[in-house]
Amino acid sequence: MDPQLIAEFRRRFRAAPSHVVRAPGRVNLIGGHIDYHGLPVLPVALDRDVRLLFRPRTDGVVRAQTCAAGLAGASFELATRIPSAELGDWSNYVRGAAQSMVLERGVDRGLDLLVNSTLPMAVGLSSSSALAVAASLALARVNDLELDRVEFAGQMAVAERYVGTQGGGMDQAVCLLALAGHAVYVEFLPLTVRPIALPSDLRVVVAHSLERVEKSGVARAAYNDRRRNGELALALVASHLGLAPNTSYGELINQGDIARQAAAQVLSGSAAGCFRHVVSEARRVAEAVAALESGDLVTLGGLMDASHESLRENLEVSTPALDELVAVARRAGALGCRLTGAGFGGSAVALVAADRVDDVYAALAKEYYQPRGVADPVSAGSLFTCRASGAATVETLG
Ligand code: GLA
16 A cells, blocks of 8 residues: 555544555446446446545544545535535535445444545546445445445445436446456346456557546536436337336337337437437447457447447437547547547547557547647546456455
8 A cells, every 4th residue: 555645644634544445437338328227238447446545433423535636625424414515526425425324224433534546537437436435335344334245336326316416327336346357247127247358459448538527517417317318218108108107228128119119209309319329229238248258349349339429419428529539549440439437528438459559549649639738648647548457445454
């Protein structure tokens, strides 16, 4: 553990930390904006994480600090209703996690915690879910709780809605259940995960568009809007077909062509676009899993490209900057490239054969980053290659 970080903890809390949690961020290779409709997705945990040092307290107070420049700390009491800080404040992820741990697990012992992230924040790589998961794991440890991680991932997906974004469960599932060297096929209702090995000559390249995306800030309304439109589309099509009002997208998709025909009759505008995206993305995820399992990376890449097109055209969650980033990566030889996370800015993920990574880096630097004033995107941290990492860990400090 970095001695400087331990010294920083001591400086702030006048005592040594007892544990550190590492919780990874993620990219989703495919399966954009369908987890909240209960449909499967295929994320990868990043080898960049939120690190959270902590020590137990004897009372029910949580004192939360971060090493991130310019961000104030927070202090609050564990309670069934923890008041939130202002919209967009980082501590809301800790508050939401703590409130859920009180409500669902009855925790009453607080902690002092210090966050230091190797994962960039607000760039679509799920630093927020990693932070919420890390804070909950820390609270579980100081309260001597054993957790079933599958059940816990479901709890955390709900917990994070404290910040007002009606997210799905992908980020929390991959953060808590990933296996190193593997992508994770995540199914919902009920939550199950299946690791799928990534070929050793394949690289996962992550490129930030340079547009920030705050999940609890401006992207929140746009994100919730997509979810609502998708639910509205589902309800209209199900009702047209005389199906039960609580029919899921999975059940509707199983109806095949009848559902598509019904959608063409009853949907228009953004609801029609959402429906087209959800149904086609579900099919692409299934095909992508088959392609990855059979080593057909060209097909997998093509499906990622098609996913981006649908997110852009049907769901309208891309931006001109992301579209350009994706186009440059593809032209330079990426097997496939798409926006990752919620969109509205943030990052793109590309799958690249190991021997083409230099070409893709060079093209992105020259055509995307340098014209935007970033001479060396790798040292700026905007462009990197990640290894698929394992799930979040809690470690005792010696
Ligand atoms: C965010 C949410 C996820 C998922 C993605 C879009 O990351 O937290 O649940 O919906 O957007 O795929």
